[in-house]
Amino acid sequence: MPKSFRLVLSVLVTCVIAATGLALTYGATAPRIEEQKRLAEQRSLEAVMPGATFETAGEADPLVAAAETAAAPVDFVALYRAFSDGQQVGWALRLASRGYAGPMQLVIGLDTSGSVTGVSILSMNETPGLGTKVKSEAWFIEQAGELQPGFTDADVRGTMDAISGATRSSNGVRNGVAAAGRIYLEVLAGEEGEAR
Amino acid sequence: MSDTAQHVTVGPSPHITSPATCTGIMLWVVAALVPVSVWAVVSMGWVAAQLLVVCIGTALATEAAWSALAKRPGTLTDGSALVTGLLLALSLPPRTPWWMAMVGALVAIGLGKMIFGGLGHNLFNPALVGRAFVTLSWAGVLAGGQWFKTLEASGAGLDAITGATRLGIAAADRVASGGYGFDLAAQYRPLLWQNLEGSLGEISAALLIAGGLLLIVKGIIDWRIPAGYIGTVALISWAFGSDPVFHVLAGGVMIGAFFMATDYVSSPMSKTGRLVYGIGCGLFNGLGRFVGSMPEATTYAILFMNGLAPLIDRMTRPKVFGVVKTRA
Amino acid sequence: MKEWYAAFRQGLSIENPLTVLMIGLCATLAVSTQVQNAVFMGFAVVFVLTMSNVIVSAFRRQIPTEVRIPIFIVVIASFVTIVDLSMNAFVPGIYQVLGIWIPLIVVNCVILGRAEAFAYHNRVSLSIADGLGMGIGYWSVIVLLAALRELFGTGRIVWFDTALVQLPSGYQPPGLLLLFPGAFLVFGFMIAGSRWANEKLEARKEARACRP
Amino acid sequence: MVVGNARFRGGVHPPERKEATSGLAVTRVPVPSRLVIPMSQHLGAPCAPVVAVGDHVRRGQLLGDVSAMVSAPVHASVSGTVSAIGPVLTTGGTRVAAVTIQPDEEQDLEAYVAVVVEGDDRDRVRAAGIVGMGGATFPSVVKLTPPKDLAIETVLLNGCECEPYLTCDERLMVESPERVVAGAQHIRDIVGAKRVVIAVEANKPAAVEALKAHTQEGVEIEVLPTRYPQGAEKQLIYAILGKEVPHGALPAATGALVHNVATAAAIADALEHGKPLMERIVTVTGAVARPGNYRVLIGTLVSDLIEFAGGLVGDVERVIAGGPMTGQALASLDVPVTKGTSGIVALAKGVAARAIDGDQPCIRCGRCPEACPMGLEPYILATYSGKRMWDAAAERNVIDCIECGVCSYVCPTKRPLLQLIRLGKSAAMSKGVK
């Protein structure tokens, strides 16, 4: 029937035009999206360990699987080795820890002795103005720098005070830092010996 | 003949009424709360008195102002604003800043009650609306420690625990180590008689129980709500392997079960409904303590069940005499 | 021109999609914790609304009535995807925060509603006016709501890490306004406020009309 | 005395206040200077007068009748001269036609014109003008003629007298138990029932004793807990038989027939002596100088009755015809006592309910649904009626309200619940809601 044919055709034409248009848009934006992601990651890596260059540990790296186990219940995302002048100066960990509203992506830098060189929050869904204080109130994250090498979960709780009114967001960050401590003690400290 | 007719008035039947009045009921509630309030002032000092005065004063003023603005007859005399102000004060920690207490009372009466059309029309317990507003808005100021500390001077053997409530410490310990850092059974006495942490109304569980029983005996509140509430909290504490007595005495369970959840307007009407509602309050309060992130869940448990009250009412309508139950 | 202005004006006050028609609420309440987010969300809606109006209006003679709704949906969904991809590429921070709300613009009833009710029956220039009017009406409500919540909930309004407005330091912001009850609360008061303002306006109009 | 635990759902127990009159023997009120006998003292069609002004009538003579099924004839309660026929105010506050009689100087109250009729016992009950004397004034003959498909198994005599203040039924049971029992047997025989149960509330031990002393084969005495409205027909059937009268059905559907004890006694008099209903016991109590139980001629003015009882005392707010829960407040005391007037209660200020101005809020205390013997939710019915949401009220069974008044009684904010519910009920009835 020509009538229904016309109907189907018009929908089809719309779909084809739309799909083509979107494919083109995607082609145009995709590289930039990737670039933005890379940049964001790069920025946060530099923030936790200024001046270093980073090398991602691949899936096959035995440390990755071990770190994943040590990180639990915090999610392990990626491990980077940090180099400065060709020398390994430490690691950066990318972790996903539970905040108040979904996971917070944290990047935590550790030097070879196991001290925290810096923490940056790559992304989070915390309530703007409340939970986001973990980022906007710099003193909170800076507390991580006071942790002694080889710190434990209890040390994190004892050293880092939570932001009042944003306890659960603070806990998200604290749990991430504690996980980094565990990963250092259980996984990375061994590698440090080898690296020397 | 005609002179007798003169002082006779007509009116619809019934021509006699029970002695119960709204104001009378409210005053009984106030009376049941007086011992706790007085004991709180005696134990905690003038900060407690100041809080009581600010809350009650603001509650009354808000009610009067709203009635005047809305050009409705004043309802100050029914005593409900007094009860709301008093309950709000009892649900706040003694060192709550005065302006915060004022905002709480303003919100309780304004947002919790008057905006819905005044007494009898509010859907949620006004005092709890005020308390939730204050605690959520200024969690930092309230929980930051400065308002809880400083009471150790009065020395009731509590030096070990300052800066947070027993419940808070119990919760934190449980999360950290799966156990408790202090002996729960040793807390019965202070919780029953003189507990200087937490809010004004938590000063003495014993006085709250006495007040609650008075209201039950006077037929003002239905025993089903507190019984269902407290019983369920105890049961849940036991199920989670904790001490039921401690959990029933600590925090807001007593004041919540006897005085907050039993608020007529925001609780169900039928007996079955009230039992269900009481159990619901206890369930969410108890679960909130063990699986939630806040040490105290009384406020939200009761507010949540307030929200469910109309639904419960709907499902527990009395059976009409002579009507065979059919699927409605 | 007068006609154009009338179509534009309609969205701003008389038929404001949010306060009067009460549709498209969800995103409004959800992203209104920060002016910054609300501004971008509003822009996204203005863009999709205007562009879909343009396309629907331009091809209104070619679109068969029987299948117009699926076609509208495809058109709208395409523009939403364009917004989705562009925001991801150019403002990734905002994109992160808005999250699911960008794809959900598709089901914002305002957009489908305008395509159906206005653009399908009017010429392109008027449809642009309608889209812009409705879009800006929506934009202003969402930004106003966000401004109220952010200002009173945090004590200041921040635009990309710079404080635009700052309340005196003695102000203790009630954080509740930033939580979800705050959204309902402030919006409820906003509607009551607009009602009050409308009444005053009507009263004044009447008073003027009565004057000889 | 064994108090049964048979009871109904809900109800209240207001202060009984019966002590002032419960021990006082019934005394006769002298013939007043004039009697006003309304032509409509029953539910149903009003009677047409069969006498004319100036006629001399004898005690017991027929004054008015009508052929309708639901009606009851009216008789002269004294010998005298008809001085006027015309509308008068009644206890119900309405104006109905009435025959005014100027009594003869000489009266023999023992003598009367006996009713003589062709036919069976039912016809005789009708001819004697007997109506429900508990207050409902439903013509008894109609009740004695249940639909053919409903078999009556039990006759219940209502001696509960659950209304506060009233003691007229109690005195009747104490002083003339044999008439009550005889009446019950007559009723049983007329409807072919097997069982007779006389129900008395526990606060009338003397009545229970007296009845027990005269109990006959097949007549049981059941003592019920004191609770208002125990005497309401549906509640009584439920308490005794455990059966609920189905919604929209006649009480007879449960196989039970309920009559007041005073009605039963009147039926006994009518059937055994042909005596028409010309007088009744009225409890005059409350704020009067000499409270008591008085045998009053139908047509005696309330003002005369109160005067005989020593007049009103103190600050009286309301004078009630009937009991304080269901009775009617009198706008004027110049109204006649009729067949349904069980009491005259003068309520002093402070005792009587206050009319409250304005819209009182419901505080949802839950007292009214708990007290409602019909399982209704008065608070919401009243709210619906107040907002003219008739359909919503009908949907929540407003029609089932028995107007006992316990909801208004218990309400702490003194909302006029019953008044509003009556509005909703009449709206539902006018829409034909069943």
Added chain:
Amino acid sequence: MSTVSQMALLFIGAALVNNILLTRFIGLCPFFGVSGNMETSLGMSLAVVFVMTMASSATWVVWQYVLEPLGVGEFLYIPAFILIIASLVQFVEMYLRKASPVLYRAMGIYLPLITTNCAVLAAATESAKPGFFKLNIALGSSLSLGEALVYTLGVSVGFGFALVTFAALRERLELAPVSRLFKGTPIAFITASLLSLAYIGFSGWFGL
């Protein structure tokens, strides 16, 4: 792989802790639109549970076996998902009309409304497309079909529960003498605000 307890958490997290209406503001149009009446909100809730579960499974399958393998998911998921939902609703409506008049009467008139209900699209997107699922449960980067189903069921039951609760509250609100300025929508919002205040009590339950 997920255990029974994880599934239970997923359900509770979706239904109560992250209630789609009261804590996430998704699907508010029907929340304020149909909640004036108990019967309608019951019908709507039923329809939403039904359609949402079907829609999520459908989008999950399409993402997993069509969009993702073809590499077009990133830019075609929005039109694809909304079209799937729209046609699904159409089919359900046609099927119900024929197969089950009872069910059709109960929720038929709400079905067209559901097409543009953002809750359905949101739940479908979150369960099908990786990167949108935000509950605090470690479940891997994307949900399995079973997880998607449990999650959607939780979302829709939470939706229905909140809707019915709110309808019951609004029935009482109808009878209240709310001042003129707040009558209707404003007071509904304030009620929603207080109800969502109660839901704050659930935040952090089971660490969700």
